[in-house]
Amino acid sequence: MLRQYELVDRVLGYDPDADEALLNRAYVFSMHAHGSQKRASGDPYFSHPIEVAGILTDLHLDGETIATAILHDTIEDTVATHDEIERLFGPQVARMVDGVTKLSSIEAQTENERAAENLRKFLLAMSDDIRVLLVKLADRLHNMRTLHFIKNEDKRRRIAKETMDIYAPLAERIGMYEFMKEMQTLAFRELEPEAYESITKRLQALKEGGGDRIAKIGSGLKLLLSRGGIEAEISGREKHPYSIWKKMSERHVSLEQLSDIMAFRAIVDTEEECYRALGVIHRRWPMVPGRFKDYISTPKRNGYRSLHTTVMHADNTRVEIQIRTHEMHQQAEYGLAAHWAYKQDAVRPDTQVSWIRDLVEILDTADNPEELLEHTRMAMYQDRIFAFTPAGELIQLPKGATPIDFAYAVHTDLGDQAVGAKINGRVVPLRTEIANGDQVQILRSKAQTPQPNWLNFAITGKARAAIRRHLRHKERDETVALGRKLYEEITGRLPAPVGADALDDAVKRLKMADEDALMEAIARRTVTDAELMEAVMPGSSGLDTDRDMPPQSSAISIKGLTPGVAYTLGECCHPVPGDRIVGLRRPGAGIEVHTIDCPALIEGEDVDWIDLAWGDESEGGTAEIAVEVKNEPGALGVVATIIGAQRANIINLRLDNRDTTFHTNTIDIEVHDLHHLMRVLAALRAADAVSKAERT
Numbered sequence: 001m002l003r004q005y006e007l008v009d010r011v012l013g014y015d016p017d018a019d020e021a022l023l024n025r026a027y028v029f030s031m032h033a034h035g036s037q038k039r040a041s042g043d044p045y046f047s048h049p050i051e052v053a054g055i056l057t058d059l060h061l062d063g064e065t066i067a068t069a070i071l072h073d074t075i076e077d078t079v080a081t082h083d084e085i086e087r088l089f090g091p092q093v094a095r096m097v098d099g100v101t102k103l104s105s106i107e108a109q110t111e112n113e114r115a116a117e118n119l120r121k122f123l124l125a126m127s128d129d130i131r132v133l134l135v136k137l138a139d140r141l142h143n144m145r146t147l148h149f150i151k152n153e154d155k156r157r158r159i160a161k162e163t164m165d166i167y168a169p170l171a172e173r174i175g176m177y178e179f180m181k182e183m184q185t186l187a188f189r190e191l192e193p194e195a196y197e198s199i200t201k202r203l204q205a206l207k208e209g210g211g212d213r214i215a216k217i218g219s220g221l222k223l224l225l226s227r228g229g230i231e232a233e234i235s236g237r238e239k240h241p242y243s244i245w246k247k248m249s250e251r252h253v254s255l256e257q258l259s260d261i262m263a264f265r266a267i268v269d270t271e272e273e274c275y276r277a278l279g280v281i282h283r284r285w286p287m288v289p290g291r292f293k294d295y296i297s298t299p300k301r302n303g304y305r306s307l308h309t310t311v312m313h314a315d316n317t318r319v320e321i322q323i324r325t326h327e328m329h330q331q332a333e334y335g336l337a338a339h340w341a342y343k344q345d346a347v348r349p350d351t352q353v354s355w356i357r358d359l360v361e362i363l364d365t366a367d368n369p370e371e372l373l374e375h376t377r378m379a380m381y382q383d384r385i386f387a388f389t390p391a392g393e394l395i396q397l398p399k400g401a402t403p404i405d406f407a408y409a410v411h412t413d414l415g416d417q418a419v420g421a422k423i424n425g426r427v428v429p430l431r432t433e434i435a436n437g438d439q440v441q442i443l444r445s446k447a448q449t450p451q452p453n454w455l456n457f458a459i460t461g462k463a464r465a466a467i468r469r470h471l472r473h474k475e476r477d478e479t480v481a482l483g484r485k486l487y488e489e490i491t492g493r494l495p496a497p498v499g500a501d502a503l504d505d506a507v508k509r510l511k512m513a514d515e516d517a518l519m520e521a522i523a524r525r526t527v528t529d530a531e532l533m534e535a536v537m538p539g540s541s542g543l544d545t546d547r548d549m550p551p552q553s554s555a556i557s558i559k560g561l562t563p564g565v566a567y568t569l570g571e572c573c574h575p576v577p578g579d580r581i582v583g584l585r586r587p588g589a590g591i592e593v594h595t596i597d598c599p600a601l602i603e604g605e606d607v608d609w610i611d612l613a614w615g616d617e618s619e620g621g622t623a624e625i626a627v628e629v630k631n632e633p634g635a636l637g638v639v640a641t642i643i644g645a646q647r648a649n650i651i652n653l654r655l656d657n658r659d660t661t662f663h664t665n666t667i668d669i670e671v672h673d674l675h676h677l678m679r680v681l682a683a684l685r686a687a688d689a690v691s692k693a694e695r696t
Contacts, residue, residue: 001047002054004028010057011066018063026067026089033078041149048142049073055138065131068096072135076101092129099132100139133170137179140167144186160190175304178333181240188242199241203261214238214262217319221264221281228280233267263320267329271296274323278307281321285311288318296328298386298394304332385436395440400459403430407442408463415466417444431457449474452564471565476520478566479590483519485556486610490522490529493550494537506535523566525585525608552611556583558593559615567591569621573598574696576621577614578674585610620672622651627684628664628692635689636665642687643669646680662691 002010004027011018030049037045053069067089074080075097086094144163150156164187171180189196214236222234239261266277274296291310299305306324313319324332387395387406395409403423408415420443421428427443434440450470458464491498503515510527512518521527533540563569567583573595575581582601583591585608593612594601601609629635643650652668671677677695684693 001043002050007050007053007057007066007070010054011063014057014060015063018066022063022067022089022093023070026070026093029080029088030070030074033074033080035078037077039146039149040151041146045073045077048146051142052135052138055141056134059134061131061134064090064093064096065135067093068100068131069135069138071097072100072139096129096132096135099129100135130174133174134176137167137171137176141179141183144183147186147190156190160187163187164191175300175331176333177304181243184242185240188245192245195245196241199244203238203241203244214264217262217313218264221266221321224284225266225277225280228276230268230273230277230280232273232277234264235267236262236264239263262317263322265329266321266323267326268323269325271325274307274325277323278309281309281311281323285313285319287311291320296324300396306332385434387434387437388439390439390441397434398459401434402432402457402459403428403434403440403442404454404458404467405460405463406434406440407444408458408460408466410442412466414442414444415463416450416470417446417448418442419445419448430454474562475565476516478561479523480516480519482556482558482561482566482591483521483523486522487519487532489552489554489556490532491536492553494533494540496537498536502536506532509535509538523585523591524589525587529608555611555613557613557615563621567593570594570598570600572600574622574624574668576623576671576674576677577619578677579614581612581614583610583612584608620670620676622668623671623677624696625667625669625677625681625684626656626664626692626694626696627667627690628662630689630691631658631661631663632689638687638689639665639667639684642683643667643680646676646683648676648680666696 004024007027008020008023011023012020027050031046034044034046034049039045039048049070049072052072053066056066056069071080071085071089071093075082075085082094082098085097140163143159147156147159150159163183168180168183168187171177171183218234218236222232225232225234244261268274268277288310291308293308296305296307305328306322308320308322310318310320385397385399385401387397387401389395389410395406397405397409403421404415404418406421407418418430421430421432422441422443423432423434423438425439450467452471454467455464458467487503491502503518507515507518510518510521510531512521518527522532527535558567561567567590569575570592575593575595575598580596581593582596583593584601585591591610591612627639629639640650649670650667651670654666655663656666657664669677669680671680681693681695684690
């Protein structure tokens with residue numbers, strides 16, 4: 001454990017102007033606060049925050065961050081309070097200590113409200129000051145280094161899984177690759193001990209069998225660049241066990257078959273020399289196709305810059321080489337932490353870096369803890385691709401992203417109004433996957449709003465959160481509107497007309513928050529018809545249940561409501577405007593619309609039947625038809641031509657039966673109404689190629 005003077009000397013060694021008194025006060029306060037507390041290793045608990053502070057001194061972080069590291073467990077594990085920390089060490093240190101504390105109980109395995117709330121608070125603290133994350137990562141790194149002292153195996157595995165699922169990806173997202181690698185290796189050793197031992201033993205055997213290959217290849221690379229007029233610092237290493245195991249799992253190969261287990265780094269003076277060095281290397285050894293990445297011209301989202309290439313060295317050995325400048329190397333090793341070194345005040349980044357801004361925006365849109373955790377992990381952990389706007393602006397997205405994700409990444413309003421997209425000048429569907437380097441143009445319309453089916457192909461947390469937020473608002477608005485129609489119909493069955501005051505009285509009697517809450521409850525049948533009647537006009541029904549209620553007097557129009565939002569159309573019968581329809585209203589659910597002769601309308605369920613009407617000039621729907629056609633060339637083309645000529649649109653087709661004479665296809669078509677559907681069926685039946693056409 002670092003002694004007090006040793007820790008202070010470390011900080012003063014790289015920052016002579018550091019507040020020595022602040023560090024001394026923090027050291028003494030933390031030692032007294034933790035008192036006789038012990039760690040699982042038997043060491044004084046106080047040794048842990050000091051070791052965390054020591055890790056951060058290696059990054060040359062400022063005095064406030066070091067003081068925060070020394071104090072980071074005092075609020076959580078001792079009687080010290082936030083007010084006390086603020087009084088003794090200032091508001092900035094107190095805020096950071098409190099922010100570090102927020103992350104203490106996030107559990108990777110249990111996505112519950114407590115985990116989500118802690119994550120919410122931590123993200124807000126981190127968005128205010130990224131140093132909160134730096135302290136927490138150092139805290140977790142030291143805990144992983146001492147994990148083996150914990151006797152409870154389940155607890156060790158839980159901590160290791162947290163590290164693998166949450167902390168290592170967080171370290172990667174801010175470019176702290178050394179932290180990430182060590183945490184992954186230590187977690188891997190705990191979670192997969194047999195695999196870890198097997199890989200380390202085989203790496204050792206390969207090293208002993210092949211001599212010091214890393215030193216030989218490294219010296220050859222240095223000589224090659226020197227002959228090309230480039231002085232470079234060369235370092236080489238084997239990839240860490242978890243990285244190797246992950247590649248073995250993904251590629252389904254053995255370690256011996258995994259050729260690229262060595263990585264070398266060439267550090268040069270200037271950016272120009274990076275590209276010159278790349279040319280020298282590629283002239284000497286052939287590049288492995290698809291393995292070159294230019295992170296200098298297109299940096300990673302965390303600021304990482306470097307050239308990556310893999311070449312075929314002697315004996316068909318794949319060798320990965322990274323080329324960067326000294327400044328890029330500093331950023332690559334320590335990521336965002338490099339910007340918080342004591343001497344770089346002038347170039348510290350905006351603490352709300354873009355991905356953190358996205359996470360904070362998600363906080364405002366997530367409806368429940370599961371959504372928050374889902375979207376946050378999406379935003380933090382997915383691999384990235386690069387795409388360009390028509391103006392040349394670089395947009396970073398996860399692999400598998402679509403134009404909808406791109407639109408929301410540019411601006412929420414653009415995402416909300418997207419109607420189509422052009423990728424590299426070609427019009428494509430919104431569900432098209434974007435490839436690395438694509439230029440994407442979003443086509444927009446002010447009349448457009450987010451659609452429910454966008455959730456089927458939007459993959460970024462920001463896009464999904466924005467779509468869900470809009471749909472939630474739309475669903476509530478339409479559910480309230482439907483509730484009002486139901487309210488008018490139900491109160492119309494009462495023996496006497498009701499006034500406006502009766503509604504206010506019903507809200508109070510049913511203990512609803514407001515009028516809209518009551519209407520939503522009516523639509524979702526969390527308030528029954530009998531309960532509503534009794535609340536509006538006490539004693540009017542004289543009934544405790546819905547049994548023997550007055551019959552519905554008029555059909556309720558669903559005009560103006562969106563299918564899939566306030567109500568859903570039954571997929572069993574595919575109702576379209578013109579069909580006689582009824583609604584099934586289950587407690588706590590929206591209305592499900594069926595045709596009057598649908599086989600799904602069975603008795604015995606706890607469900608309320610309501611008479612529905614489409615309303616005038618209702619928009620079209622989707623009908624399902626079965627078409628039996630002759631098994632001859634062009635028959636299916638005839639069917640498609642007839643449907644198109646009748647101004648209907650095929651949205652799905654499947655082949656159900658086929659024999660030597662006929663085959664039957666089930667086709668989903670968009671039609672205006674029942675009459676339109678009948679015209680389509682009549683036209684199909686008149687065709688020679690069609691044996692039978694009917695609605696299913």
